[in-house]
Amino acid sequence: MLDIKLLREHPDVIRAGIARKGEDPVKVNEVLALDEQRRQLLQQGEALKSRKNTVSQQVAAMKARKEDATAVIAEMRLVAEEIKRLDGELRTVEDHLHVIMLQIPNIPHASVPDGRTPADNKEIAAWGAPPVIDFAPKPHWELLESLGIVDFVRGTKITGAGFPVFVGKGARLERALINFFLDEAAANGYTELLPPLMVNAASATGTGQLPDKEGQMYVVPGDALYLVPTAEVPVTNFYRDETLQEARLPVKLCAYTPCFRREAGSYGKDVRGLNRVHQFDKVELVNMVHPGNSYDALEEMRSCSEQLLRKLKLQYHVLLMCSGDLGFTQTKKYDLEVWSIGQQKWLEVSSISNFESYQARRLNLRYRPGGGGKPEFVHTLNGSALALPRVVAALLEQNQTPEGKVIVPSVLHKYTGFEIIG
RNA sequence: GGAGGGGUGGGUGAGUGGCCGAAACCAACGGUUUGCUAAACCGUCGUAGGGGUUAAACCUCUACCGAGAGUUCGAAUCUCUCCCCCUCCGCCA
Structure with missing residues (x-):
């Protein structure tokens, strides 16, 4: 607030x-x-x-x-x-x-362009080009099925629609990406957490999921707990109600968690394959910084996420979100989108946001200035690095062969133990 | 799940109805002393919200001893409910 x-x-x-x-x-x-x-x-x-x-x-x-x-x-x-x-x-x-x-939202930063809808977002950077393919590229859901590496039908049987099961090399690829993302974050100075996957109402309120987005979370009614919609929630709450020494800033945390989202009200469009599911894997970056540094931190986080896409050789662009497309608690946000050659459209794989002191005030998360003086609220930021399903989708589509196999990007070889799927 | 013990300031820990926002010690910060370091000594040392001051410094009031409710003119202290931690027993990956 x-x-x-x-x-x-x-x-x-x-x-x-x-x-x-x-x-x-x-x-x-x-x-x-x-x-x-x-x-x-x-x-x-x-x-x-x-x-x-x-x-x-x-x-x-x-x-x-x-x-x-x-x-x-x-x-x-x-x-x-x-x-x-x-x-x-x-x-x-x-x-x-x-x-x-x-109920009063955070206010946009001066550098955020005015706008009402996603159409008003500004593309501010782009990298890579689509691979030259002399055959009709298949969408990833066809590859998943023919290769037998993700099973949607049995996931539906076990749980319900939107809960895919990763199988064999599919599971291995997922785990490889998670490890790759975490290792890169560690190399960038992030401390890894493996947090609880359920949080209480106080934590969900601290980061702004409550009361704003209650309908998006799965609830465990008997115990008044919520399944995490993103690692942002448990990780940002790590230091809730604490006062940190200024010398400890910036705090840079990363975490892999599954993310659970009800996605209520999003039917029909964009739900094929891995485009939109109820449970997905994600590695998240969280920064808690001195108020004077938060916009530098935002750029640094964006750079971290971009590097991942570059190393995977995935074509992407960066959007600066307009004022009307900002989340309730955010002052400035970038989205990273990869190009899906099989679907001929952009897929959002990362969202990087500054909350300034808005979350910190709800969280009661402060720092004590080094020279003494009153505690002040830190600025918090978070960003995906990265959300897995759409990365997998774009990666499969972009690296497919005419025979329907998939070449694994070289940075992942040491994690997957194989270089080709199929 | 059963039985018992406990939650006090950054930490340890005293305090069982008024003189307690809270002893003492440690840590931290400032200073004195010292050839340097250490030690010793002196001092400062919680947070939040009001009001005063143009503002800051500062002054003043209020609240806070796990959370909430109650008893009382008056509660860290007594009563109730809840949360959390510890020990033992049971169950269990």
Whole structure:
């Protein structure tokens, strides 16, 4: 969430930012009204508490002198009731204020272009070219089936639609990519975590999945837990409610996890093969940095993800997301898309975002400045490096032979132990 | 799952109704001393939210001793519920 002081002092800046995201800034007015109400109640309540505290001391002194304190005690009984009433009122106002604050999105960075839809996103970089193929390339789902390396039908039997089973060299290729991505992250200075795959509501709220995207997560009802939709959630929550020494920044963490997404409401289009599934593998990068460095960190993370695609020799481009296509909690975001030669379209394989202090405030994740001084919120960022299914899709399609086999990219050989599938 | 013990400031740990936002020690930071290091000594040393000040420094108030509710004029301290940790037993990869 945003800083209430910023909202109080510069409501117009916030309103403008919300409007750029295509959302209604009217909630700012609600916040301002509730904030004013809150401060009035605070002042009334605290004045009474102050009186209560001093009188209580007097009662102690009177009793020590064996004086009669019944009159004062009777009066204080009324004061105590009034305090309780005001505290209750204050609680109601603060709860309401908190709910509204969670509904106010983060505001876009100045370098983010205005726009409403994905069509307004800007391509800012491109790399590679499609391979020269003198036959009609097949889409990956045909290759998967003929090679027998992913079984959708049996996945449906075991669990349901959108839960593919990787088989034989398919499973091995998946594991090879995971290891490759993790090794590259380690080489870039990232510390690997292997986190829990279920998180509690506090963690999901910290990163912004709750209350915003509740419908996207699988819920374990008996235990009030959520299956992770991305490693971002457990990894970013690693230091929740902690204050880090400034010298420890930047914190660079990476993690492989399966990701579970209900994908509610996305039927029909783009769901063939591995394009959109309910469970997929992903390696995620998370940065926790000094507020002055977060946009440099964003570029560094983008570079890490790009390097992976280059080493895999996959053609890709980079999109700078427009203000209207930013997520609720993000200030700036890049998407990396690979070219699918079998489908003749771009597939998103990475999303790299800066949240500035928005998540950190929800997480209560701060750092203590090296020269002493008050703790401040860190900036958090995350980025995929990378999401597996679409990488696999593009990789299979791009490296297919006329006979329907697939040549494995050379960087993966030491992980796969084979150089060709089929 | 059963039985018992426990959650206090960065750490250890005292504190069973008012003089406790909380002793002491350690760590950290500043200083004195010292040829350097170490030691010793002195001092500082929680967080958040209000109010005052143009602002900062600073002053002041309030809250916080796992979380929430209760008893009381007054709660770290008493009562209840929940969460978490530890030990033993059972079960188990």
